[in-house]
Amino acid sequence: MQGVLERAERFRPARRHRLAAAAAALALLASGNAIPQTIKPPQTLQQTGLYADFATLRVDPDHLAFAPQYPLWTDGAAKRRWISLPPGTSIDGSDPDAWVFPTGTRLWKEFSFAGERIETRYLERKADGQWLYAAYVWSADRREAALAPERGQRGAFPFGNGRSHTIPGVNDCKACHQGSRSEVLGFSALQLSPERDPDAPHAEAASGIDLRVLIEKGLLVGFPQSLAQPRIAAASAAERAALGYLHGNCGHCHNESGPLSNVGLFLRQTFANRQAAIASTWGHPVKRPAPGQSPDAVLRIAPAHPERSALMQRVASRYPALQMPPLGTELVDQEAVGLLRRWIRETEEHEEIISQPKGRVP
């Protein structure tokens, strides 16, 4: 029953009241986890091995810090990330679009708001090939971080106007991370390219390792040398940054290889098909309008008309039935909205691409 109350609350964006109780009774629902995770994560962040000295929060120097060039928008959270590969192992990069990580690989991502650590997410590849998903909630004094409930936790940090940061449940983690061939999203060739995009929204300073260093250190093997400086093929700086943003924020679900491939919206940049993002958006009809979408938004991107572009309406909304991404964010990314609007106003350059999707090669 508590689960019903929580779900009802999610759909009421502003005022808090207790009316959900009766809704829950009428709904005749039962609470529970839809997909219990069979492998149990450590109970504390300390037990995952992130820190060499937990008392001082000194990160183990053997872990590798990294920063993707097109970071995921999480309502303005500041993030730090690390990866750990077991000694003597390496990542198999022979498929440049879907790296294979060795058993025992661990990744962490720390989220801070207003300078305070709020949560740290954790991924670990187990011996059976599955990935373990966990999120750890920092205590009020920021000295300890305990395992979050499997269904997530609302209200982790207030944004005002009744909105707050939600620590995702395991199912929501998987909704994005299991949306393409690799469950690791921000640690990939394009995201770690030495040739970083200076116009990427919320660009972070290059820190730690990049693609070149990974290859030099033998931590990435089999990756084609000819692809070692990937860069999005684009007609302008705005287009490059816009496609990069869509790659980092939408491409984990909207790609050619995942469960949503039948939607036909391919925003993930791949070496196999570098034109898919423009070909599947620019002048492309909407397959099915989302609730709340305006009737004149019949195209995913209406060239020169951001206000009539369905993609624009969804990125700029936080009405739950319309917003994109549908989870992981409560606040519109205004910087990205501005970038995407500028890009859509640049119009003529794409006519050639629409007619000849494979005509432009980087």
Add this chain to the structure above:
Amino acid sequence: MKYLLPFIVSAAFCMPGSATAQGTQDPVKRGEYLVTIGLCHDCHTPMIMKQDGPGPDMTRALSGHPQDIVVDGPAGLPKPWAAAAISTLTAWSGPWGVSFSANLTPDPETGVLRDFTEQQFVQTLRTGRHQGQGRQILPPMPWPLIGQMTDDDLKSVFAYLRQIPPVKNKVPDPIPPVQ
């Protein structure tokens, strides 16, 4: 608009009978059985008043909220009421706004599952998200309960829904809650 808990309870005992697929290996038969005992008709088939009380209108089985019944806003309930349904049990008002039960028939124009793969259907019930990864499904859809079926059971439900008679019925979009 009425407050219809007694109606719901009585309707739950008026489901179409003879669904006995225990032990059958036919996915469609098993799906029919699961849809029946899983109370899917309670919300996805419009309720009508019959001589012996309320029951589902099986001529419109699983076709969702009838498009000709217009609901243009939430119920506006006095305290302590929190939620309400219209007499067909296909439109629900609560803190989430107004939700309408989906058309689960394989109508190529209006059926909600027309773009779903089997995998997406299973994931939708597992995660409570449209096509498994999209927007959240609104209350009172009991996906946390239904999502605990086995993969085979959920696939059987999908197999059954794909071959029931299509009903052309465009269910309206949900109505957001009043700010």
